[in-house]
Amino acid sequence: MMNSEHHPVCSHTLAAIPGPPLADPESLERSARLFRALGDAPRLRILHLLLRGETCVSEIVTATAEKFSTISQRLRILRSEGLVRRRRDGSHVYYALADDHVKDLVFNALAHARELDSPTISQPQSEDD
Amino acid sequence: MMNSEHHPVCSHTLAAIPGPPLADPESLERSARLFRALGDAPRLRILHLLLRGETCVSEIVTATAEKFSTISQRLRILRSEGLVRRRRDGSHVYYALADDHVKDLVFNALAHARELDSPTISQPQSEDD
DNA sequence: GTGTTATTTCATGAATTGATGAAATACTGA
């Protein structure tokens, strides 16, 4: 009956890891947060809107037909990861993609997704599946 | 007293959006899922390990000191988004990054994160903050 | 000052995600 979770006993495992590039937890965490901020369709939609250039919150609200507070929270998350910057002009606040790096990232991600065939769950990739 | 969530009344908002590139929900959703799979430090750690090349599950378990079922679930998620592929060899299953595109993505993300100064929450970016 | 529009913050509840033990499946070798 084997008590479920056990230690592996195969040859190579016992030798632990030798090599060079071990990512520090700090960087892993930061990258993960960045990706997580991008990992939400409604937020991606905002970023996609911003590809057109600086846009005020009201415009985003209108364009997406969402609640003000909803958009505001999404923008807060995007901003906390440095994906967008904001600028106040009078009573309006304008948001824009933080830099060209973000612009490329969003653009490429969506372009890539548009090509691919929808792999909702488990697409076969090679022999074993 | 204003019933909280109201419609914006500023000039540009009423004109909705005119322009060209509207991302279809399908692509947005697909990109979001991809990013979400990357948006978890433990999963990123696995991908980072795989930068070294094909690795069997037991090795990953040993290298990360996690439970077998934990690693297996993480790999399942990575695989469901096409980030890794797997190959069975006898009783072992080897995982590898799906392609060079993924390799670059992971490599660049971590490199970029390593440079930056830790922006855990709200870093000032321009005039307005 | 008051009133109005624009935006953010706060608190809360609902939905999603992540880790895990247990059981199931897959392969190998006797």
Added chain:
DNA sequence: TCAGTATTTCATCAATTCATGAAATAACAC
């Protein structure tokens, strides 16, 4: 066949995330 190792699947619980109404803050016009 049985026994052992390797890995996945399933069910469950805890933690996180998301959307939202209400209240707060900010800017402007009067």
